[in-house]
Amino acid sequence: MGQIGEAARLSDPQCFPKSGPSVDIAQQATPCFLVTVDTEEEFDWSASFSRDRHGLTHLKAIEPFQKLCERNGVKPVYLLDYPVAQDGFGAELFADWIRSNVAEVGLQLHPWVTPPFDEEVNVHNSYACNLAPELERAKLFALYELVEKKIGCHPDSYRAGRYGAGAHTPDILVELGIRVDSSVRSLFDYHSQGGPNYARCPLKPYWARPGKLIELPVTSLFGGVFRSMGPLLFDQVFGSETMRSLLARSGMLERIALTPEGIPVDKAIQAIDLAVEQNLPVLTFSFHSPSLAVGNTPYVRTEKELEDFYLWWEQVFAHLAKRNITPSSINEVATAAFEK
Numbered sequence: 001m002g003q004i005g006e007a008a009r010l011s012d013p014q015c016f017p018k019s020g021p022s023v024d025i026a027q028q029a030t031p032c033f034l035v036t037v038d039t040e041e042e043f044d045w046s047a048s049f050s051r052d053r054h055g056l057t058h059l060k061a062i063e064p065f066q067k068l069c070e071r072n073g074v075k076p077v078y079l080l081d082y083p084v085a086q087d088g089f090g091a092e093l094f095a096d097w098i099r100s101n102v103a104e105v106g107l108q109l110h111p112w113v114t115p116p117f118d119e120e121v122n123v124h125n126s127y128a129c130n131l132a133p134e135l136e137r138a139k140l141f142a143l144y145e146l147v148e149k150k151i152g153c154h155p156d157s158y159r160a161g162r163y164g165a166g167a168h169t170p171d172i173l174v175e176l177g178i179r180v181d182s183s184v185r186s187l188f189d190y191h192s193q194g195g196p197n198y199a200r201c202p203l204k205p206y207w208a209r210p211g212k213l214i215e216l217p218v219t220s221l222f223g224g225v226f227r228s229m230g231p232l233l234f235d236q237v238f239g240s241e242t243m244r245s246l247l248a249r250s251g252m253l254e255r256i257a258l259t260p261e262g263i264p265v266d267k268a269i270q271a272i273d274l275a276v277e278q279n280l281p282v283l284t285f286s287f288h289s290p291s292l293a294v295g296n297t298p299y300v301r302t303e304k305e306l307e308d309f310y311l312w313w314e315q316v317f318a319h320l321a322k323r324n325i326t327p328s329s330i331n332e333v334a335t336a337a338f339e340k
Helices: 055-063 061-073 083-086 088-101 133-151 169-176 229-239 242-252 265-277 303-322 330-338
Strands: 032-039 077-080 104-109 156-161 204-208 213-215 220-223 254-257 282-288
Touching: 032 104, 032 330, 055 061, 055 088, 055 330, 077 156, 083 088, 083 133, 088 104, 088 133, 104 330, 133 169, 169 204, 169 213, 213 220, 213 282, 213 330, 220 229, 220 265, 254 265, 265 303
Parallel strands: 032 077, 032 282, 077 104, 104 156
Antiparallel strands: 204 213, 220 254
């Protein structure tokens, strides 16, 4: 194991800034929305982490989704990890969309497939926040430099793989000149797996480093009769998945993430309406790029599920337009915030 690995010490994954001054983004009465894609290698989600057991065949299946976005005036941000950026086909694909100004590119760090390889491959180290700060920094710099070289752009946004941002992440991002982090998955707690706890993080964008780095949380909301007590009930009373499932089925309380992965479209539409009700300025949608081809994730196992995946987006885009919620981009959000 290399020098960085030998010097490894654990950072506290709970120390990512959980709140900060709110970011003033827009004065409009309705929110805008972003589509973010965790653009990553294919791997078996049920198997142990590996440096080499993965593929990239689904990259050829991304173009239809990009076309769907373009038809709806949406500029998605593809958060690329190391294997994707290193791949010749992938690099040219995203470089072409950047040149055409129809998409944005950001970064996503999967530590187990990003050099330098100075740590053991295991669940704990799959969260970058658990790495020694100098190793997290080295991996992020390697990823940034690869994207800069292969794609020909300066990434302006970041999402930690597995949402694993920690105490040192903001300063590394500021050093790289990245203005927007989107690692916080509000209302979710990963501490039982060794990851961060975002259960009490704000839903609205906030400054992770005032004047330097915006936190743009991945949007989730509580629905149901008891939604105003959602954080308390989820955190302290109904921690088991069985109890949470019972609450959801009864209409009393449920957590709804803005993603086509595991969230029915009627629930997503409900969450959009709740976001408007709560005056959220930005709705951040997300999903994993391997879901754009059959058989890579638990969410798209058949051709019918792939058709439903696209139908989900068509219905969601239609409802967003109906509510006058306009598409935006990372650059537009960052520019609006930094010019205030």
